[in-house]
Amino acid sequence: MKTLKIEELSKNFGSTEVLRKINLEIDEGNFLVLLGPSGCGKSTLLNIIAGLETINEGNVFIDDYNVSKVEPKDRNIAMVFQSYALYPSMNVRENMIFGLKQAKTSKEKIEEQLEKVSKFLQVDQLLERKPSQLSGGQRQRVAIGRALVREPRIFLFDEPLSNLDAKLRVEMRREIKKLHQQLKTTVVYVTHDQTEAMSLGTRIAIMNHGVIQQNDTPENIYNKPSNTFVADFIGSPSMNLIKGTLKETSGEISFTASGSNIEIPIKDYEFKNKSNLNNKEVFFGIRPEHIYFKKSNESDFEINLRADLSEYIGHEQIMTFDYSNQEILAKFPSTIKIQLAKQTKLFFDLTQTSLFDAQTEERI
Amino acid sequence: MQDSLKSSSYQQLEQKSKYTNMFLRWFLYFILILFASYFIFPLYVMVVTSLKTMEEIRQGTLLSWPSGLNLDSWAVAWGGRGYGAGDTFLRPYFWNSIKMVVPAVFFSTFIGAMTGYVLTKWRFKGDQWVFLFLLFGCFIPFQAILLPMARTLGVLGISNSVVGLVLVHTVYGIPFTTLFFRNYYVSVPTELVKAARIDGAGFFKIFFKILLPISAPIIVVTVIWQFTQIWNDFLFGSTFSFGEAAPIQVALNNMVLSSTSVKEYNVDMASAIIAGIPTLIVYVLAGKYFIRGLTSGAVKG
Numbered sequence: 001m002k003t004l005k006i007e008e009l010s011k012n013f014g015s016t017e018v019l020r021k022i023n024l025e026i027d028e029g030n031f032l033v034l035l036g037p038s039g040c041g042k043s044t045l046l047n048i049i050a051g052l053e054t055i056n057e058g059n060v061f062i063d064d065y066n067v068s069k070v071e072p073k074d075r076n077i078a079m080v081f082q083s084y085a086l087y088p089s090m091n092v093r094e095n096m097i098f099g100l101k102q103a104k105t106s107k108e109k110i111e112e113q114l115e116k117v118s119k120f121l122q123v124d125q126l127l128e129r130k131p132s133q134l135s136g137g138q139r140q141r142v143a144i145g146r147a148l149v150r151e152p153r154i155f156l157f158d159e160p161l162s163n164l165d166a167k168l169r170v171e172m173r174r175e176i177k178k179l180h181q182q183l184k185t186t187v188v189y190v191t192h193d194q195t196e197a198m199s200l201g202t203r204i205a206i207m208n209h210g211v212i213q214q215n216d217t218p219e220n221i222y223n224k225p226s227n228t229f230v231a232d233f234i235g236s237p238s239m240n241l242i243k244g245t246l247k248e249t250s251g252e253i254s255f256t257a258s259g260s261n262i263e264i265p266i267k268d269y270e271f272k273n274k275s276n277l278n279n280k281e282v283f284f285g286i287r288p289e290h291i292y293f294k295k296s297n298e299s300d301f302e303i304n305l306r307a308d309l310s311e312y313i314g315h316e317q318i319m320t321f322d323y324s325n326q327e328i329l330a331k332f333p334s335t336i337k338i339q340l341a342k343q344t345k346l347f348f349d350l351t352q353t354s355l356f357d358a359q360t361e362e363r364i
Numbered sequence: 365m366q367d368s369l370k371s372s373s374y375q376q377l378e379q380k381s382k383y384t385n386m387f388l389r390w391f392l393y394f395i396l397i398l399f400a401s402y403f404i405f406p407l408y409v410m411v412v413t414s415l416k417t418m419e420e421i422r423q424g425t426l427l428s429w430p431s432g433l434n435l436d437s438w439a440v441a442w443g444g445r446g447y448g449a450g451d452t453f454l455r456p457y458f459w460n461s462i463k464m465v466v467p468a469v470f471f472s473t474f475i476g477a478m479t480g481y482v483l484t485k486w487r488f489k490g491d492q493w494v495f496l497f498l499l500f501g502c503f504i505p506f507q508a509i510l511l512p513m514a515r516t517l518g519v520l521g522i523s524n525s526v527v528g529l530v531l532v533h534t535v536y537g538i539p540f541t542t543l544f545f546r547n548y549y550v551s552v553p554t555e556l557v558k559a560a561r562i563d564g565a566g567f568f569k570i571f572f573k574i575l576l577p578i579s580a581p582i583i584v585v586t587v588i589w590q591f592t593q594i595w596n597d598f599l600f601g602s603t604f605s606f607g608e609a610a611p612i613q614v615a616l617n618n619m620v621l622s623s624t625s626v627k628e629y630n631v632d633m634a635s636a637i638i639a640g641i642p643t644l645i646v647y648v649l650a651g652k653y654f655i656r657g658l659t660s661g662a663v664k665g
């Protein structure tokens with residue numbers, strides 16, 4: 001039984017297609033993050049799961065029950081919003097029990113739930129306050145509390161940390177993580193912040209233009225991006241994509257960047273399909289953090305590149321190199337001194353590379 | 365040597381700027397007082413005249429001070445002289461106006477809040493057209509709807525009655541009140557409505573429990589606007605009612621224009637002030653709440 005299953009879901013606003021044939025499954029207790037740039041349809045998808053938006057095609061199942069036409073309140077879900085959406089005229093207590101009261105829960109049960117949750121989230125001292133008298137973090141906590149008291153099957157979070165300042169955001173992120181570890185509930189979480197997605201999710205679905213680009217564990221998203229969009233979207237600075245061709249000579253495969261004659265051997269790479277590799281136009285992907293200043297593995301590939309630009313950002317520096325007229329970014333500890341406009345010896349970690357078809361932009 | 369020269373010239377400049385500032389300040393006060401007196405002057409004349417006897421009015425000037433606190437003309441304006449036919453006084457019409465203005469303000473405000481809520485939080489296809497047509501209603505001149513409205517009231521059988529006037533003012537007020545509430549609710553985050561829907565609240569519950577409690581500032585604005593409009597209305601009142609059903613502005617007109625022999629300026633002035641007092645009271649009382657509602661800023665939560 002899947003806690004949440006989305007089947008061939010499509011949605012358009014007038015002639016604009018927002019979601020196209022989305023398929024998604026979440027097991028009990030998982031933390032799924034919907035990640036993508038603004039306008040990719042992730043919030044619409046969340047609203048559809050909540051029942052706040054109608055569906056054009058496809059179905060949504062919660063616990064194998066088709067809820068596509070079920071009212072939001074009957075879906076056994078709870079939602080936390082970006083603007084917290086606390087009812088301004090009610091105090092914290094009334095805010096938290098509003099849903100239970102609508103559901104005609106018994107007074108004893110309401111009190112019990114309220115006490116449990118408010119203690120758990122440490123808002124039990126704030127029960128008589130109005131939302132306007134709370135700090136950002138407290139409001140966020142009350143909003144989560146309002147979702148918790150209902151003991152839903154699925155929690156929906158719509159960019160809940162975007163309104164907080166940088167420091168508080170990191171704190172609340174850890175609290176949400178702790179919360180999930182303790183309660184083991186199923187969560188769908190929408191964000192455009194990749195750090196949030198990486199640190200919180202047990203699975204991440206990366207979306208662009210209404211299509212899921214990759215739905216995988218954070219490790220696979222980072223190490224094995226399934227196309228150039230994912231490769232480019234995750235990581236800061238993002239992955240270097242070097243244009244070039246593959247060459248196959250007697251079973252040995254190598255990569256040559258366009259305009260260069262250096263052959264990089266491709267050895268322990270897991271190809272999806274090993275046929276027709278010779279002369280294939282590809283992007284050779286390597287992350288800035290996988291380019292080293294000192295040789296660290298036996299398989300590291302040595303290469304001399306000209307340093308063009310240095311960006312100092314405290315604990316590290318981002319260097320820009322020239323690789324036959326393509327820009328390559330690398331990340332080093334700021335203690336290393338590199339002279340600009342000079343050839344520098346670098347090492348590519350060949351265990352950490354990705355290859356993409358230049359035409360389809362898919363991983364090969 | 366040069367330093368001292370410099371400092372003395374600075375002192376001169378300082379003096380000069382002090383005088384300029386002082387002059388500008390006095391000039392500013394002068395202008396303000398001038399305009400203030402210009403606006404207060406008619407009220408002064410009205411109050412002073414209403415306190416004089418006819419004898420004093422004939423002998424003195426417009427500006428002269430009354431001999432004493434003589435409230436006779438106020439009593440006549442409010443309660444009449446006590447002889448039968450032809451004695452027009454404001455009391456019954458004042459209550460007519462109250463009976464008209466209270467329900468009309470209530471219904472138009474309530475309906476405006478409801479339509480504003482629907483137009484912003486329950487968007488539907490073509491809702492911007494509905495809003496556009498409602499806006500159009502703000503710009504239709506009063507005179508244009510007199511005939512159709514008279515016919516409607518006739519068909520409904522409520523012409524020449526307070527109920528009819530309530531209906532006219534409610535209908536005519538809806539475009540304005542809708543405009544106010546729509547613009548206010550647009551700034552209320554729609555996520556509030558979404559949260560309430562997930563919590564299981566329906567259309568009316570969301571309106572009464574979530575939105576209406578945070579609408580105090582705009583309710584006050586709307587009430588002030590509608591009260592002033594309806595209380596001060598003369599055209600609808602004089603067209604759709606006569607005799608005993610007339611509102612106070614119509615009665616005031618009848619009283620002032622139809623006096624038989626001598627023009628009693630003191631009674632006229634007292635009547636005019638009485639007819640104007642309720643709007644003043646609304647401004648004074650509600651204005652305070654208006655500012656309080658604005659400064660508490662509880663909408664964003």
